[in-house]
Amino acid sequence: MATVSYAMSDSGRLSKETRKRILDVAEEMGYIRDGNASRLRTGHSALIGVILNTVKNPFFSELVASLEMAAYDGGYLTLLATAQNDPVRQKKLLHSMISQGVGAMIISPVHGTSNDLLAATARRKIPTVVCVRDLPNQERVFVGADEMKSGYLAASHLIKNGHRSMTFLGGYGSTSTWTGRKDGILRALGEAGLPSENCQIRAGTLLADFAYETMRWGLLGVSCAAHDCRLCPK
Amino acid sequence: MATVSYAMSDSGRLSKETRKRILDVAEEMGYIRDGNASRLRTGHSALIGVILNTVKNPFFSELVASLEMAAYDGGYLTLLATAQNDPVRQKKLLHSMISQGVGAMIISPVHGTSNDLLAATARRKIPTVVCVRDLPNQERVFVGADEMKSGYLAASHLIKNGHRSMTFLGGYGSTSTWTGRKDGILRALGEAGLPSENCQIRAGTLLADFAYETMRWGLLGVSCAAHDCRLCPK
DNA sequence: TTGAAAGCGGTACCAT
DNA sequence: ATGGTACCGCTTTCAA
Numbered sequence: 001m002a003t004v005s006y007a008m009s010d011s012g013r014l015s016k017e018t019r020k021r022i023l024d025v026a027e028e029m030g031y032i033r034d035g036n037a038s039r040l041r042t043g044h045s046a047l048i049g050v051i052l053n054t055v056k057n058p059f060f061s062e063l064v065a066s067l068e069m070a071a072y073d074g075g076y077l078t079l080l081a082t083a084q085n086d087p088v089r090q091k092k093l094l095h096s097m098i099s100q101g102v103g104a105m106i107i108s109p110v111h112g113t114s115n116d117l118l119a120a121t122a123r124r125k126i127p128t129v130v131c132v133r134d135l136p137n138q139e140r141v142f143v144g145a146d147e148m149k150s151g152y153l154a155a156s157h158l159i160k161n162g163h164r165s166m167t168f169l170g171g172y173g174s175t176s177t178w179t180g181r182k183d184g185i186l187r188a189l190g191e192a193g194l195p196s197e198n199c200q201i202r203a204g205t206l207l208a209d210f211a212y213e214t215m216r217w218g219l220l221g222v223s224c225a226a227h228d229c230r231l232c233p234k
Numbered sequence: 235m236a237t238v239s240y241a242m243s244d245s246g247r248l249s250k251e252t253r254k255r256i257l258d259v260a261e262e263m264g265y266i267r268d269g270n271a272s273r274l275r276t277g278h279s280a281l282i283g284v285i286l287n288t289v290k291n292p293f294f295s296e297l298v299a300s301l302e303m304a305a306y307d308g309g310y311l312t313l314l315a316t317a318q319n320d321p322v323r324q325k326k327l328l329h330s331m332i333s334q335g336v337g338a339m340i341i342s343p344v345h346g347t348s349n350d351l352l353a354a355t356a357r358r359k360i361p362t363v364v365c366v367r368d369l370p371n372q373e374r375v376f377v378g379a380d381e382m383k384s385g386y387l388a389a390s391h392l393i394k395n396g397h398r399s400m401t402f403l404g405g406y407g408s409t410s411t412w413t414g415r416k417d418g419i420l421r422a423l424g425e426a427g428l429p430s431e432n433c434q435i436r437a438g439t440l441l442a443d444f445a446y447e448t449m450r451w452g453l454l455g456v457s458c459a460a461h462d463c464r465l466c467p468k
Numbered sequence: 469t470t471g472a473a474a475g476c477g478g479t480a481c482c483a484t
Numbered sequence: 485a486t487g488g489t490a491c492c493g494c495t496t497t498c499a500a
Contacts, residue, residue: 001477001478001479001487001488001489002478002479002480002481002486002487002488002489003485003486003487004478005477005478005479005480006479006486008478009479013485013486014485014486015485015486018485018486030353030354030357032329032332032333032354033333033477033478034274034333034335034476034477034478035330035333035334035335035478036270036271036273036274036334036335036477036478037274037476037477037478037479037492038477038478038479039270039478039492040268040270040271040274040476040477040478040479040491040492040493040494041477041478041479041480041491041492042478042479042480042492043492046330046333046334047313047334054299055289055295055298055299055302056292056295056296056299058290058292058295061289061290061292061295061298062290064289064295064298064314065288065289065290065316068289068314068315068316069316069318072315072323072327077313077315077327077330077331077334078313078314078315079281079311079312079313079314080298080302080312080313080314081302081306081311081312082299082302082303084303089306093306093311095266096269096280096311097311098266099266099267099268099269099280100269100270100280100281100311101268101269101270119264120264120266123264235471235472235473235493235494235495236470236471236472236473236494236495236496236497237469237470237471238494239493239494239495239496240470240495242494243495247469247470248469248470249469249470252469252470267493267494268492268493268494269494270493270494271476271492271493271494271495272493272494272495273476273494274475274476274477274478274492274493274494274495275475275476275493275494275495275496276476276494276495276496277476469500470499470500471498471499471500472497472498472499472500473496473497473498473499474495474496474497474498475494475495475496476493476494476495477492478491478492479490479491479492480489480490480491481488481489481490482487482488482489482490483486483487483488483489484485484486484487484488
């Protein structure tokens with residue numbers, strides 16, 4: 001029993017021939033080591049949990065692709081689930097993943113995430129990374145874009161090209177993503193000496209789909225109100 | 235010990251108050267049952283493994299989204315990985331998933347998949363579904379489109395709209411997908427009394443990206459050679 | 469109605 | 485260099 005384990009993990013404790021004999025037999029009978037039993041004993045997991053809002057949005061599917069490849073390179077598998085804008089579902093998923101013994105978590109939190117979401121991973125010392133949308137006022141590791149800067153760059157681009165009015169369709173209001181981009185836009189307007197009224201600001205669920213389509217065209221949620229802009233979808 | 239287990243699974247063996255007391259304490263200390271240990275004992279897993287070629291292609295990301303939602307509704311989590319057109323990687327992934335104790339597998343096999351891929355799941359009686367691309371001459375469950383019919387419909391559409399020549403860019407040649415679509419196109423040409431030379435047939439790795447872009451435009455790998463077709467990308 | 473104990477498949481310590 | 489054994493957290497049988 002123990003010897004087989006030593007053979008599989010190549011601990012160097014066994015003689016060349018004993019090890020080879022064991023591996024040969026294992027190969028022949030199609031043996032695959034039970035990673036769960038292993039984790040149960042050692043506490044080391046080969047699973048990384050990933051919770052995103054959706055995976056249909058190309059931004060997120062590219063993210064999934066990259067995460068999965070990085071995980072594979074590190075010898076991990078990804079447990080993927082989507083929270084569908086539902087904080088309750090998000091929490092259930094996180095608990096399910098902990099139940100499955102994930103060794104680490106990557107979460108892009110939904111709007112309305114409660115402050116205690118990460119308590120479960122924190123208590124168990126499961127390394128957790130928050131991405132895309134931040135969780136303010138919490139102890140966490142965050143990876144994401146500088147939303148403020150992106151809004152600023154987008155608005156500046158429009159202004160530089162002679163546009164004086166624009167519309168901001170950022171999806172859900174009062175998220176850190178939305179607020180950051182909006183602030184960036186307003187800053188750009190201010191620096192150009194334009195009144196903030198020149199940017200129509202819209203937020204809400206119904207606009208999310210529109211914004212999504214806009215994002216697909218590479219405009220990051222900012223759409224130009226002038227109908228002859230070469231960068232905007234027809 | 236045993237009593238806690240009974241409380242969690244609500245077997246009805248415990249008195250109302252004992253159960254409630256246990257659940258309260260569990261809640262308070264943030265207890266989450268270890269699904270792996272459970273699986274180890276019972277053999278029942280809450281994991282469904284999914285192996286696709288890629289997840290960047292919108293066709294597959296929509297598939298992932300649907301699979302994940304269905305899994306969630308059934309109380310399962312999805313273990314997702316991409317084979318990246320690499321049969322070796324595909325096999326390693328499958329073994330990793332078995333090692334993680336998946337209860338079922340869903341695979342869209344890569345081109346060049348060896349015949350013994352599913353031997354590992356078969357031996358362990360892990361229910362396995364092959365999708366999108368078929369594995370001919372094997373005992374398996376397959377779910378996918380009628381490729382022949384889709385090629386036929388696409389070519390018929392072009393012919394009906396007055397086009398007499400076309401190009402088929404189907405990506406990798408000699409896959410069941412490619413062959414099916416090609417045969418459908420040729421059948422449509424035949425029925426219209428057109429020679430098969432009227433369809434340029436191209437296959438190969440370099441064309442895969444082109445075909446992918448074409449698919450994004452909703453043309454399912456069939457592109458019209460006439461440059462004024464309203465349906466084709468500009 | 470409750471609890472003690474064995475065992476799932478590994479790993480790691482200890483002894484041989 | 486090798487194998488016996490306890491234990492990881494849970495479920496299930498059996499006994500109390």
